[in-house]
Amino acid sequence: MKKLVNIILLFSLSFLAMGQQISSPNGELQLDFELKEGVPYYSLNYKNKPIILPSKLGLELKGKSDFTSGFVISNADKREFDETWEPVWGEEKSIRNHYNEMTLTLHQDAEHDHRTLVIRFRLFDDGLGFRYEFPSQPNLAHFIISDEKTQFAMAGDHTAFWIPGDYDTQEYDYVESKLSEIRTLMTQAITANVSQTSFSPTGVQTSLMMKTKDGLYINLHEAALIDYATMHLNLDDEKMIFESWLTPNANGDKVYLQSPSVSPWRTIIVSDDARDILASRITYNLNEPNKIEDTSWIKPMKYVGVWWEMITGKSSWAYTDEFPAVKLGVTDYSKAKPNGKHGATTANVKRYIDFAAEHGFDGVLVEGWNIGWEDWFGNAKDYVFDFVTPYPDFDLEGVRDYAKVKGVEMIMHHETSSSVRNYERQIDKAYQFMKDNGYNAVKSGYVGTILPFGDNHYSQWQVNHYQYAIEKAAEYQIMVNAHEAVRPTGIGRTFPNLIANESARGTEYQAFGGSKPNHVTVLPFTRQIGGPMDYTPGIFEMDVSKLNPDNNSWVNSTIANQLALYVTMYSPLQMAADLPENYERFMDAFQFIKDVGLDWEKSVYLEAEPGYYLTIARKEKGTGNWFLGNVNGNEGRTVEIKFDFLEAGKKYEAIIYSDTKDAHYRNNPQAYEIKKIKLTSKSKLSQYSAPGGGFAISIMEVQ
Template sequence: MKRGIRLLGVLLIMIQAVQAQELKSPNGQLKMSFELKKDGTPTYQLFYKNKLVVKTSKLGLELKDDKTSLLNNFSLSDTKTSTFDETWKPVWGEEAQIRNHYNELAVTLTQKETERIIMVRFRMFNEGLGFRYEFPTQKNLVYFTIKEERTQFAMAGDHTAFWIPGDYDTQEYDYTESKLSEIRSFSEGAVTENLSQTSFSPTGVQTSLIMKTNDGLYLNLHEAALINYSCMHLNLDDKNMVFESWLTPDANGDKGYMQAPANSPWRTIMVSDDARDILASKMTLNLNEPCAIEDTSWIKPVKYIGVWWEMITGKGSWQYTDDLPAVQLGVTDYSKVTPNKTHSANNTKVKRYIDFASKHGFDAVLVEGWNVGWEDWYGHSKDYVFDFVTPYPDFNVEEIHAYAKSKGVEMMMHHETSASVRNYERHMDAAYQFMNDHGYKSVKSGYVGDILPRGENHYNQWIVNHYQYAIEKAADYKIMVNAHEAVRPTGIARTYPNLIGNESARGTEYQSFGGSKPNHVTVLPFTRLIGGPMDYTPGIFEMDISKLNPENHSHVNSTMANQLALYVTMYSPLQMAADLPEHYEQFMDAFQFIKHVAIDWDQSIYLEAEPGHYITVARKEKGSSNWFVGNVNGNDARTSKISLDFLDKDKKYEATIYADAKDAHYKTNPQAYVISKKKVTHKTKLSQLSVPGGGYAISIMEVK
């Protein structure tokens, strides 16, 4: 009898071993173990260099109005492994070529009671793991509603994290640095005022989430290819250090409506003992589908200026008049009102910006506040706010178009939807055709305020689908999109490279709303930029906002050298010189870097990196031998030490260094900078001071 029991035990161990599947990264440093528990619950673990980094974590989805969810009672019905290795060329990017190399494990699971089938597809890259749920065509799972996705990420310790609060409507928060166990105690102070916000949990955080373990590993949790699904947040069980996915609900509280065949976005976990690997990773892009646009010749990076900062600071206004308590489009007669003296989008001022752009080689000029309706655009739950085609009396669309064309400058359209996505979709074709007719090749769209239809959130499935619809519709009209207040990007720009930028985080405008932390820009590349480029709008030279608007006492918490470095460290094919032309004219020697810096690259090398403390990047201009280096620094002064060994061994160069002066400080002396020139080669090593909130920028030009 004892022998029989022993044999049964061995048999059970063998059965369990059959259920366990392993997948390694191409370099062998990462290993994932998938296993079904005794009750048929799918789980996984993740190891880095034989060290456990994600403990046993459950997989599955809870369904609404269904007694049997997709959580357990599964059996393993099939497994398939494969290897993939390709190199592809992005339309624009940090690199001219990107390698997509991974090992894959596809696990097919059958639920015993229901005979429902799901597949979990794992892809292991050298820098991390991606996995998603797939729902093949079948009789017993056709239409279903997700109550909650129950994906877990069980951390192996109480890591240090840089996080923003979980919120269904905004990512515009400063980052908080704390232990995971401290998130609950910091959460109330981390939630700061925004025009639309919906927090859901005192331990809820948003992705992309960067963490550092006590023994020096860097972990990043995020998602890729967010298509027809709700945006994922993370909710922390802070007793056990287990994150669980938390999807954004719709107005009914539902998390997603699915029809098989379908799949979820990829859930991603990056791991490295070198922070630079996280920044350099292209895993998020690689988990998206290849480019869906056949002719991409019209998609080009853009360096622009704009009529924007003066309204943000309160120096100017978006609205044309102060007479109107309310506006009804098609009814309100603007010829009968008194224009105010602050409306910024007027012909004279816009021509001044066009002249400046033409003189200094900028591609485009953005103008906000050009169209009727700004007098009561926000806060009234108003559906029909803008029509996106009717200008104010002091903005002549045809005249401005002709003037810009004569100067070799393009105009950038602005569409503020006031979060009425239904209204935007009604007018989208007409608005995009209007752009085609008047020479606008790119649009900055905005979604400020609570979403209409009422009760919907900025990040739920229905609204995510709207953002995608806007991108695809824009592609039909050969228009590039820069979406603000939209869901944070998840690598979609690989498939639709006309998405040349997003905001979707706390950008430079908040420097005029009270200021951001001086180390904010040392965190964003580890978090928000993991999914795609950000329209951060750098280049502010006048840090004292009261000099623009005496009633605004905000301060830009950055030195000028730091502002210059952002053009390199905050990667984007869309870069704005955000300050006023008159401020650039006061510092033309420093402005030269903004004029010269590239916005599209052949190669990018991350030289130094530590989240919250510093980032140093070198990038080679596409189709050129020129290099640009940027360093941004956090709260404490440090000396950056880099080697220029990335330069061509057979060439000589001249470096122009834009650096913090010794007495510079983001708060007390932000405009103190020094510019120096020196001959350099691949053997040159540089040692450079970066003050608090400071940094440096270097242009390196080949000497012929």
């Protein structure tokens, strides 16, 4: 009898070792898994075309035998899952989460201490997510991952839209090239930043967007980055194989874990239609459901603020030029001479509050209100800021009360200067101060080199800090807009008080020399795969020297393009970033920013090609109004639009804000025209979009 049991067991293990396979619910994607001499491999096909060739899986552990070989499959479970859930905010009212799952339990031999590794695959109609799981076990209680060896073997020399792999910043312009050209172009792709650490001549960051020669679109990213190091991709450009490359900590280790634990999900989104990449919700679906029970305080916001005038150099964050060094609790500001350029003065902030109140904006952001800006950057200061003490020329209580009377919320600013310990020891006090003064949202910043020295912005410890700040903010019912933090990976589903991030090259770089005109046609396919971006659009004066004669930068965009960004660059937190006086020059165009929605019932992706153009229509939640945006790349083009997304049998009026025929991002950016037309679901429109331009349309039902 014992012999028979052993024969059955051996047969079962042999059957499992032959390989495992699942298909997506619609049958178009197929995942294959197999062990080759104890080494795990996976591959992915789409409509019988290879997306990922056989690729290795596994991890290297510090001080232990490897976690990449010596495996047998001891169990395989398969199931189908289908649910629909409603986000607190989003690009649509409800999201379907439908996948087929395969969970493989792998067991190592005696040479590898009889350890167990679980690999969980979820195959959606639009792509794949998989992660490593580490069950509780005596031989893997506490462990250090020195390298993750996950591979993504490409089936060709694809065209890619990439930025350099970097442990500290994503603030780069995107490069379009063949994979084989990354090494050659890397040097010129790495442009200066205040904090950056590149690691390889072929290393790139996720979300990585690619297109194959036969028209397939592939996106590589990660989801649910919790208690783990951020993943980059390092390319073997001879074999066209990407391998995961984790951000190290100060001593070079990648991840410290104890079982039970899990890795983030590695994601592959694929389609033969670029619009499906934008419509994919894999990243959100692979995150845990909302953990905030009462979300009534989480509200999309439209805001203005004292920011662009400081970014351009018209104003300053610092109050005085008298102090070569500031020591909190010692430096006396009461006798200091103001420099005359400080932006966050009571009078100036009240001017923005008046503008916000007059035009129906929800909030005003103030930067440079708190002491310490005189020597904040580059001096490795631990106690660099406090977050409760205003400058002498900023009447915090008076501004607070003035805003309240005007019906405007103030948005707090917490620049940490990357002194993380300083922020954490003050965070409860800072958040309580916000609540006491009616500040319900905070913009946090992490400019500069991480303190303590040696750590990186995207290491496990810093990822944990950003998460700590989000969860701590939730305790105080505060919304977070984090700048220079790790790029989002769908965490906004679990903690929807993370209402926006920067974590990419935003509008501020238009004042630092400019971004490529097609930059905004790439970001939705890359940075926004993980969550909304606080891109801070709405710049109407493109010649920065008119704000600051010493700054010759140029905003590579047209006014119509800037309007369209409120639709194409999705965020529940949207800023009208320019100065009030610039909006007052173009009040007819400014009307679209006032009208455009923030929270959406439905999104329709009308056309898309990364790096070239993008047209999206969105239906506003609660009103039934539609807003449409088109952003264009380097060459002018005419867009053909069908309005069949509108409800049949109803009549609509559309206001079109568009480039003129002679508009151009560089030599005629403020050339726009506005016209009204009647629409039904059967209507069609041919509309010109200039180089670096676009158009925006508001559509309201005619009663």
